[in-house]
Amino acid sequence: MDLVKLRPRVPRRRGRLVAGVAAVAVLAGGGTWSAVAGEGKPAVHRQDRILTQPVTPGSKEEVRIDTSYFTSGPASERRPAVLLGHGFGGSKYDLQRQAEQLARDGYAVMTWSARGFGRSTGRIGINDPEREVADVRHLIDWLAKRPEVRLDGDGDPRVGVAGASYGGAISLLAAGHDRRVDAIAPQNTYWNLSEALFPNGVFKKLWAGIFFTTGSFPAGAGLAGGGEAAAGTGSAMGASPAGGDPAGDAAAGGDAAAGAPSRVPTGPAPAAREPGCGRFEKPLCDMYERVAVAGKPDADARRMLTGRSPSAVGDRIKVPTLILQGQSDSLFPLGHADAMAQRIRGNGAPVSVDWLAGGHDGGDQETERVRKRVTGWFDRYLKGDKGADTGPAFRVSRTGGVDSTDGQARLSGATGTRYPGLDGTDPRRIPLMGRDQRFANPAGAGPPAISNVPGLSGLSQLSGFGTGVSIDFPGQYARFDSAPLRSGTRVTGSPTVELKVRSDSDDAVLFAKVYDVSSSGSQLLPSQLVAPVRVEDAKKGRTVKVRLPAVDHNFEAGHRMRLVLAATDLSFASPVKPAAYTVSLAGNGLTVPTTPAVHTASGSLPWWVWGLPAGGAAVAAALLLTGRRRTTAPAPDPELADVPLQITDLSKRYAKSAERYAVRDLSFRVERGQVLGLLGPNGAGKTTTLRMLMGLIRPDGGEIRIFGHAVRPGAPVLSRVGAFVEGAGFLPHLTGRANLDLYWQATGRPAEDAHVAEALEIAGLGDALDRAVRTYSQGMRQRLAIAQAMLGLPDLLILDEPTNGLDPPQIREMREVLIRYAAGGRTVIVSSHLLAEVEQSCTHLVVMDHGLLVSAGPVAEITGSGDTLLVGVEGGAPSDVVADKVAALPGVGSAVGTPEGLLVRLDGATPAELLAELVRLEIPVERMGPHRRLEDAFLTLIGGTS
Numbered sequence: 001m002d003l004v005k006l007r008p009r010v011p012r013r014r015g016r017l018v019a020g021v022a023a024v025a026v027l028a029g030g031g032t033w034s035a036v037a038g039e040g041k042p043a044v045h046r047q048d049r050i051l052t053q054p055v056t057p058g059s060k061e062e063v064r065i066d067t068s069y070f071t072s073g074p075a076s077e078r079r080p081a082v083l084l085g086h087g088f089g090g091s092k093y094d095l096q097r098q099a100e101q102l103a104r105d106g107y108a109v110m111t112w113s114a115r116g117f118g119r120s121t122g123r124i125g126i127n128d129p130e131r132e133v134a135d136v137r138h139l140i141d142w143l144a145k146r147p148e149v150r151l152d153g154d155g156d157p158r159v160g161v162a163g164a165s166y167g168g169a170i171s172l173l174a175a176g177h178d179r180r181v182d183a184i185a186p187q188n189t190y191w192n193l194s195e196a197l198f199p200n201g202v203f204k205k206l207w208a209g210i211f212f213t214t215g216s217f218p219a220g221a222g223l224a225g226g227g228e229a230a231a232g233t234g235s236a237m238g239a240s241p242a243g244g245d246p247a248g249d250a251a252a253g254g255d256a257a258a259g260a261p262s263r264v265p266t267g268p269a270p271a272a273r274e275p276g277c278g279r280f281e282k283p284l285c286d287m288y289e290r291v292a293v294a295g296k297p298d299a300d301a302r303r304m305l306t307g308r309s310p311s312a313v314g315d316r317i318k319v320p321t322l323i324l325q326g327q328s329d330s331l332f333p334l335g336h337a338d339a340m341a342q343r344i345r346g347n348g349a350p351v352s353v354d355w356l357a358g359g360h361d362g363g364d365q366e367t368e369r370v371r372k373r374v375t376g377w378f379d380r381y382l383k384g385d386k387g388a389d390t391g392p393a394f395r396v397s398r399t400g401g402v403d404s405t406d407g408q409a410r411l412s413g414a415t416g417t418r419y420p421g422l423d424g425t426d427p428r429r430i431p432l433m434g435r436d437q438r439f440a441n442p443a444g445a446g447p448p449a450i451s452n453v454p455g456l457s458g459l460s461q462l463s464g465f466g467t468g469v470s471i472d473f474p475g476q477y478a479r480f481d482s483a484p485l486r487s488g489t490r491v492t493g494s495p496t497v498e499l500k501v502r503s504d505s506d507d508a509v510l511f512a513k514v515y516d517v518s519s520s521g522s523q524l525l526p527s528q529l530v531a532p533v534r535v536e537d538a539k540k541g542r543t544v545k546v547r548l549p550a551v552d553h554n555f556e557a558g559h560r561m562r563l564v565l566a567a568t569d570l571s572f573a574s575p576v577k578p579a580a581y582t583v584s585l586a587g588n589g590l591t592v593p594t595t596p597a598v599h600t601a602s603g604s605l606p607w608w609v610w611g612l613p614a615g616g617a618a619v620a621a622a623l624l625l626t627g628r629r630r631t632t633a634p635a636p637d638p639e640l641a642d643v644p645l646q647i648t649d650l651s652k653r654y655a656k657s658a659e660r661y662a663v664r665d666l667s668f669r670v671e672r673g674q675v676l677g678l679l680g681p682n683g684a685g686k687t688t689t690l691r692m693l694m695g696l697i698r699p700d701g702g703e704i705r706i707f708g709h710a711v712r713p714g715a716p717v718l719s720r721v722g723a724f725v726e727g728a729g730f731l732p733h734l735t736g737r738a739n740l741d742l743y744w745q746a747t748g749r750p751a752e753d754a755h756v757a758e759a760l761e762i763a764g765l766g767d768a769l770d771r772a773v774r775t776y777s778q779g780m781r782q783r784l785a786i787a788q789a790m791l792g793l794p795d796l797l798i799l800d801e802p803t804n805g806l807d808p809p810q811i812r813e814m815r816e817v818l819i820r821y822a823a824g825g826r827t828v829i830v831s832s833h834l835l836a837e838v839e840q841s842c843t844h845l846v847v848m849d850h851g852l853l854v855s856a857g858p859v860a861e862i863t864g865s866g867d868t869l870l871v872g873v874e875g876g877a878p879s880d881v882v883a884d885k886v887a888a889l890p891g892v893g894s895a896v897g898t899p900e901g902l903l904v905r906l907d908g909a910t911p912a913e914l915l916a917e918l919v920r921l922e923i924p925v926e927r928m929g930p931h932r933r934l935e936d937a938f939l940t941l942i943g944g945t946s
Helices: 014-023 092-104 132-144 166-177 193-197 205-216 248-253 282-294 299-307 310-316 334-346 367-381 459-465 607-627 686-693 716-720 736-747 756-763 766-770 778-790 808-823 835-841 859-864 880-887 911-920 934-943
Strands: 032-036 044-054 062-072 081-085 108-112 151-153 159-164 181-187 321-326 351-356 394-402 409-416 428-431 437-441 477-481 489-493 496-503 508-517 531-535 542-547 551-555 560-566 579-585 589-592 645-652 663-670 675-679 701-706 721-724 796-800 827-831 844-849 852-858 868-873 892-898 901-906 925-930
Touching: 044 092, 044 132, 062 092, 062 132, 081 092, 081 132, 081 166, 092 108, 092 367, 108 132, 132 159, 132 166, 159 166, 159 367, 166 181, 166 310, 181 367, 193 205, 193 299, 205 282, 282 299, 299 310, 310 334, 321 334, 321 367, 334 351, 351 367, 437 477, 477 579, 489 589, 496 508, 508 579, 531 542, 560 589, 645 686, 663 686, 663 701, 663 844, 663 852, 675 686, 675 808, 675 835, 686 701, 686 796, 686 827, 701 716, 716 721, 721 778, 736 756, 736 766, 736 778, 756 778, 778 796, 778 808, 808 827, 808 835, 835 859, 844 859, 852 859, 868 911, 880 892, 880 901, 901 911, 911 925
Parallel strands: 081 108, 081 159, 159 181, 181 321, 321 351, 351 394, 675 827, 675 844, 721 796, 796 827
Antiparallel strands: 032 044, 044 062, 062 108, 394 409, 428 589, 437 579, 477 560, 489 551, 496 542, 496 579, 496 589, 508 531, 508 560, 645 663, 645 701, 844 852, 868 901, 868 925, 892 901
């Protein structure tokens, strides 16, 4: 829906105008200007002011709100405004960098320290509509009077609000309480604070304790940990590591204020701390103490927090909303984002949902990506730029291993054209097994099970790498397991299950969680999340439907899903009186949400990933234009028309190793029906040779001919070659069959020429061929890659380490496949380190070392040639000294000690001459004869050139 405004403008009451005038009263000397400019960037002007306004509407007492106002560009140009709210425990200074960037992007930006934080006075009301929300309305009044701000009407600025955690909630509340707000971008925040701290009637004691402890300390004592987010911070409750008020002029300017320091606005310090209450409004202190002592919330506590939550005005939030919520967030889990998305979309407003990798439990806050997405959102709905990229309707970040260059988690994004909700679009039923189970809630609720430890940043991130910390104590839980999954299942949303619960106490408190159990029995708790459930009147026995935490997690084929119901959890309050619970399944098992239409895209890449190929393409184009006139491909050689491969005097030397050849003067020939093994230690030049053979790199000298045609990049004869070198890339969300079809379509050749049936028979993947490749084991991927190389039944097949990841039976099958393939008149070249396998499957060998040809010929000749002898020495394995003495003899190419004796390669000497020399050296020879093991022959061959 292309709307910038979604609500009509209405006249504002005179009383509000009067309040606005009072709100913008500026303390004498309270405003300062500074200009901040980075190298090559436009200057950003910042104005620091302390605004005064009533404690509550109509009150004679005042609070002072510390603000900063940022603009860039011509003062005569009107632009939309953005308000940025900070996280709990932080201040306006946490937002300076984001504010400056938005100012450079063409916005008038205002940041402020909420009541009780930074240099703002007043007490913390946890976004009380009569206090903190009223402050935001007054800030909008102030913006309406600025000549730089675009207006939609008298006293009505074009304005958006963004923030994380505490600041994210204020963005939602501002949209619900002030119809002048035009677009919002809340991040990692709550929809209903009561449900966040008292989920399903269970007290979230550790997070609540952190929350109230943070507000009990003097201003400026923020929480440590976490990371900076796009419009606030992503640490615990959005707190900044620095917290509150920076000291000195340099801090006021921030690290972007080089050369333009600015004075920190002075003013009265925040309210003094009261014992047990700190900077909170007293009713909030009383509420917390009451709940903490009782261990469970009462109706008044729930009513108080609900009234200060965005959900209380959800029906009035009708502006475009970008919802950014963390997956690693046990404080405000994904269910809060779902509730706000469903309600705001129901009001008719555009909504996009983005599940971030990080959250209040730490992890990657995706700061730069989020900043760009928020800017795009405001460009569309504040500036009215219809071409602005607002991103997909739904996106979820997924971890794809670790970047070896910096040790950071690699992220990719899966996107969908619509938000699927927590129930997904294609729910699956996973049967569970298990009888009625009885377990105990121990006296004092200890020791408690452990799922997550709030404030221990990054603990939940471990689950993304297949590990984590979770403990359930024997006798305190029930568990129900699924059978091993026949195919991989990507759960995106909230699983549900129906249970029968009975207790010998009035109330039962359970903590539900679903583990991912591997075939080895190790279990992983996705995102370290649990769902607390309070079952009242449990003595009678009740059937309850439990909604488990929303996650995005892939359960691999062969793994199990394990439902655990625990009596305790470290993060929550459990009944202190002992009790016994009995739990059984009421339905068939778990219902898990899946979203097949949500497709994984490539993660964000460093510039050089796309920059270098683009530059290389430009260089290649130039070379083609300038070089094609000077060089022409050699004519085909009719005498080699039936020879699969002939390499003549091939050489390659890389630029950074000018003194050393990767390949030098290499020559050999391969005939039809041969299975050639290309052998050599690491660095021998094997891979370089194969890449030149396929036209991927150009040799410095010599030539390669395939069926008489000279090899050049893109040469038509390469269509007769199938290759699998250095691994194959597949699209993980597609099936194996779809990947093969897509590959063949890319060749542009007729479908009937693919011979898919033969390739699939070779792969031997069975039913797995119709599963997503992301569920494949390494061995299955290897077999699929080989089948891909065999599509079209090429006359020359090149395989690099084809048995990697295969088990012994699969290796034997692969050996038979290669032998049969060559027996049909085709040719196979195999590069491998498994010498015993090469010996059994190959008919011929080429041995390389340091880029040089060491030996070539039939396997039988190389392993059993007369110039390779095994000399048995008395006493077993000969010493290195003995081997060195023999190697130095004239006519000896090399000598290597092995457990069986001395392996000697002759280079001119006869066996009789060698024996005479061994006797002269007083080496006790027990036996001597030809050696016929490839492994030792190989060691002998490369020993002379290493």
